[in-house]
Amino acid sequence: MGKFEIKKDKSGQFRFNLKASNGQVILSSEAYTTKTACENGIASVKKNSANDGNFERKTAKDGSPYFNLKATNGQVIGSSEMYNSTAAMENGVASVAKNAPDASVEDNS
Numbered sequence: 001m002g003k004f005e006i007k008k009d010k011s012g013q014f015r016f017n018l019k020a021s022n023g024q025v026i027l028s029s030e031a032y033t034t035k036t037a038c039e040n041g042i043a044s045v046k047k048n049s050a051n052d053g054n055f056e057r058k059t060a061k062d063g064s065p066y067f068n069l070k071a072t073n074g075q076v077i078g079s080s081e082m083y084n085s086t087a088a089m090e091n092g093v094a095s096v097a098k099n100a101p102d103a104s105v106e107d108n109s
Helices: 035-048 086-099
Strands: 005-007 014-018 023-027 055-059 065-070 077-078 104-108
Touching: 005 035, 014 035, 014 104, 035 065, 035 077, 035 104, 055 086, 065 086, 077 086
Parallel strands: 005 104
Antiparallel strands: 005 014, 014 023, 055 065, 065 077
8 A cells, every 4th residue: 555755855845755555656746835735735646646637647858758646726736756668657657546545644744
């Protein structure tokens, strides 16, 4: 089962990572100014990851595929790592969709 980890960065802002059951980070958040906002971001990921249409597949300048997960208002709530192939990116999308809805939350802030 997946797990969200909340951390506080050096500037005092909160971020989360969604990790798959193997411990690999499959989605990372933007910075939030409060822990409550970060927790709301996690709730948004849990809700929005069920809809494949909320995953925006992109290609970086160097050609690496990656994806963003967007809320219904169009705001990015999480981004993936850069992948070496489109197939690997699609596996990442599937992993977020599978792991996010029931993932536990670990507060390491």
